[in-house]
Amino acid sequence: MSQTTPNLAALLPAARGKLVVEERAIPSPGPDEILVRNHAIALNPIDWKRVDFGIAVSSYPAVLGSDISGVVTEVGSGVTSFQPGDRVIGTASDMSTGNPDNAAYQTYTVLLASATAKLPDAVSFKDGAATVTAVSTGSLALFDVLDLPTPDSDTKPSPDTGILVWGAASATGAGTVQLARLAGLKVFATASPQHHARVRSLGATAVVDYRSPTAVDDLAAAAKKAGVKVIFAVDSISTKDTLPLVVDFLAKFDGPKKVAHLLQWPEGVAKPEDVEAAWVQGFRIWGQRRDLSVLVFNNLLSGWLENGDIVPGAVRVIDGGLDGLQTGLDVLRKGVSGEKLVVEL
Ligand SMILES: NC(=O)c1ccc[n+]([C@@H]2O[C@H](COP(=O)([O-])OP(=O)(O)OC[C@H]3O[C@@H](n4cnc5c(N)ncnc54)[C@H](OP(=O)(O)O)[C@@H]3O)[C@@H](O)[C@H]2O)c1
Structure with a gap:
């Protein structure tokens, strides 16, 4: 033509x-x-x-x-x-x-x-x-790396299954929050305060400011209060500053955990034995x-x-x-x- x-x-x-x-x-x-x-x-x-x-x-x-x-x-x-x-x-x-x-x-x-x-x-x-990238990357993080059931699946996560999305104001983070909600997960997130209302509107149960020194404790307390066990995480930022906090957060919940990180796991950041982590490959x-x-x-x-x-x-x-x-x-x-x-x- x-x-x-x-x-x-x-x-x-x-x-x-x-x-x-x-x-x-x-x-x-x-x-x-x-x-x-x-x-x-x-x-x-x-x-x-x-x-x-x-x-x-x-x-x-x-x-x-x-x-x-x-x-x-x-x-x-x-x-x-x-x-x-x-x-x-x-x-x-x-x-x-x-x-x-x-x-x-x-x-x-x-x-x-x-x-x-x-x-x-x-x-x-x-x-x-x-x-576009918000959806493709969020889909790979949730349904490829974390191997969670896709939103169309008859298999649903139990209602007390939660996921952490670190950096939910980022393009990929916001996409991941929405896809996780569609997949039936309870979402706990971090973002700057000016984005909290939006991140909640996308489906997060609770959002905290990632700059707060009590961010990890506050978010874990919110999940426990909601009766949710957070054993999955997507770190949309994935730096040496964020991944240790993601790991600390997951340590507050029992059992094996899975992390999808958007950048290569940074050198020197410890990966606990009960955490399986993999890099999202766009x-x-x-x-x-x-x-x-x-x-x-x-x-x-x-x-x-x-x-x-x-x-x-x-x-x-x-x-x-x-x-x-x-x-x-x-x-x-x-x-x-x-x-x-x-x-x-
Ligand atoms: N592996 C892959 O396939 C793949 C695919 C796509 C993107 N990526 C990578 O993923 C990263 C994110 O991409 P993007 O397009 O989503 O980025 P983006 O939209 O440009 O990210 C900007 C956001 O990052 C947030 N942020 C910065 N530092 C943060 C921290 N310490 N904690 C929490 N949030 C923080 C800011 O949140 P506030 O506004 O709340 O401060 C800001 O809104 C980039 O490094 C990108 O290269 C990888």
Whole structure:
């Protein structure tokens, strides 16, 4: 199919370089892929880490980014569940494939159909793009690493089963809180006080300020008062400052525990024998856990967004479209609080 808009891309010319917008060929979808004309691109911390540390960059010039929303313009020969004109969101797989056609920072992106969800009309492109990594990472943390029953499963956790989400104001933390609630878990969380009301509205039973010296004791007391045993944790921050507190918190409950950490377990942080911990591997959503991707992106996410079961967080639009991505990376590198940075095309 011929496309009327050229494909402009924000190219990273070299390691630690600045993005430059140039035209590249409009990609074509393979049999199990779709081509999307992007309308919003959401930024993730991994994007600036790829610039600074060369993570998951196979060659230069590179195209970064994984979270998009837009309109399908072409579908691969084996795709039956999407058609041109569909509004969609999806997680772009270039960190797995090494193919810049599968990256987000451009006008057109080739997505795996399995990693794409229809976007309800009531949800804007910018809000849709802002939910993508939150949902994919939260799903991997809960249903891959922690191996908890998915929300559609007939198996439900017992009503007194709890989970700790450390850093619930982060994009991934907020997604994890909502998915954990949908999976029937009681959620206990940490966040800065200005985000407590929102984190509670997403489904947390109790939230404490992670900067409080009594955060761990206060949260454990809240769980015990609610009659909940917290034996699972997702640490959305996963630094040498947060993981010891996560471990301390879990130590207040009997029995074996499981922790999903979003960054590599930091050197020097003790891991108790009764704690099984594993690093969430984001790329598994495009490969080993394509089954989970199909379940969440193809089967569940659209309905969750339609019904308000998954609510996008605060979005800050960075002006300039593709030209704004460099500013976005610079802002994100300094850190954000409870908001997702997005550019609109
Ligand atoms: N392994 C994977 O597959 C995977 C996937 C996605 C992301 N990640 C990584 O996971 C991390 C989070 O990503 P993200 O996109 O969710 O980040 P984000 O939204 O940019 O995180 C910002 C939030 O972090 C919170 N925060 C900072 N320090 C904290 C602390 N000590 N305790 C609790 N909360 C703290 C802040 O909370 P307040 O506003 O409440 O202060 C802030 O709102 C990044 O390092 C990212 O690279 C890994």
